[in-house]
Amino acid sequence: MTGSPSKSHGRKTISQMVKPRELMSHTPDLKGAWRAQIITLFPEAFPGVLGQSLTGRALKDGLWQLGTIDLRDFGEGKHRNVDDTPAGGGAGMVLRPDVMGRAIEHAIRRGPGPLVYLSPRGQRFDQAMAHDWAGLPGITMICGRFEGLDQRVLDHYRIPEVSLGDFVMTGGEIAAQAMLDATVRLLPGVLGNAESAVDESHSAGLLEHPQYTRPAKWEGLQIPDVLMSGHHGEVAKWRRAQSEALTQARRPDLWAKRRD
Numbered sequence: 001m002t003g004s005p006s007k008s009h010g011r012k013t014i015s016q017m018v019k020p021r022e023l024m025s026h027t028p029d030l031k032g033a034w035r036a037q038i039i040t041l042f043p044e045a046f047p048g049v050l051g052q053s054l055t056g057r058a059l060k061d062g063l064w065q066l067g068t069i070d071l072r073d074f075g076e077g078k079h080r081n082v083d084d085t086p087a088g089g090g091a092g093m094v095l096r097p098d099v100m101g102r103a104i105e106h107a108i109r110r111g112p113g114p115l116v117y118l119s120p121r122g123q124r125f126d127q128a129m130a131h132d133w134a135g136l137p138g139i140t141m142i143c144g145r146f147e148g149l150d151q152r153v154l155d156h157y158r159i160p161e162v163s164l165g166d167f168v169m170t171g172g173e174i175a176a177q178a179m180l181d182a183t184v185r186l187l188p189g190v191l192g193n194a195e196s197a198v199d200e201s202h203s204a205g206l207l208e209h210p211q212y213t214r215p216a217k218w219e220g221l222q223i224p225d226v227l228m229s230g231h232h233g234e235v236a237k238w239r240r241a242q243s244e245a246l247t248q249a250r251r252p253d254l255w256a257k258r259r260d
């Protein structure tokens with residue numbers, strides 16, 4: 001698959017010319033570019049998957065910028081400690097408020113955009129939130145580790161908590177990348193085809209219709225005739241009906257909201 005230009009169906013593709021971490025320093029601070037800052041104990045985890053494909057191309061082109069703030073740099077003492085045992089006892093460690101406070105002050109000095117703490121206790125991230133974030137100048141995300149962050153930091157800075165879903169991961173880095181991917185692809189110019197975000201699942205409160213491509217017959221299964229008919233009106237009608245049927249069957253919660 002490498003070497004030849006891949007078929008992109010009207011969307012941009014990226015070749016792997018720049019090493020992923022170099023993408024983050026590839027462009028100097030660009031005025032007006034949407035800017036993500038990540039406070040993390042694992043800055044080397046970025047850009048991670050965000051350095052690939054459309055988000056990687058957009059990073060290289062300066063449509064958005066990504067910066068990491070290494071929490072360890074703000075740690076206490078010779079060993080740059082960032083955590084301590086939970087007050088009241090119990091398992092694990094908690095990220096210290098003084099250490100995180102210094103990292104947050106640094107982030108506030110450096111970049112625009114509100115602070116969010118990635119946390120399984122938070123409001124569930126969704127497409128509407130991605131749209132809201134894409135309309136901001138940027139965002140600063142705090143990735144927790146261990147048992148999480150001292151509550152006083154959240155209270156003092158009034159930081160909202162946002163969750164990737166009802167499960168617990170070992171840290172916020174994967175959640176940060178997932179949420180940034182969903183947000184960055186909504187920034188102007190990131191998707192090659194301006195239409196492509198419009199018809200997707202969740203953009204209009206519906207799940208997307210099924211997709212097919214060549215060959216026309218595979219394992220004895222045919223592409224539905226209507227999609228091969230060349231009749232755009234009929235194709236649109238079929239897709240709409242499929243979207244509605246899928247949403248009703250799989251996500252009655254979304255379907256109910258749509259009719260409100």
Ligand SMILES: C[S@@+](CC[C@H](N)C(=O)[O-])C[C@H]1O[C@@H](n2cnc3c(N)ncnc32)[C@H](O)[C@@H]1O
Nearest residue numbers: 118119144147148163164168169170171172175
């Ligand atoms: C092991 S978790 C801490 C879980 C915490 N003790 C609790 O029960 O709510 C460590 C860190 O991973 C991140 N994390 C884990 N699950 C997440 C989720 N579903 N969404 C966003 N971040 C998550 C958070 O930053 C959290 O501070």
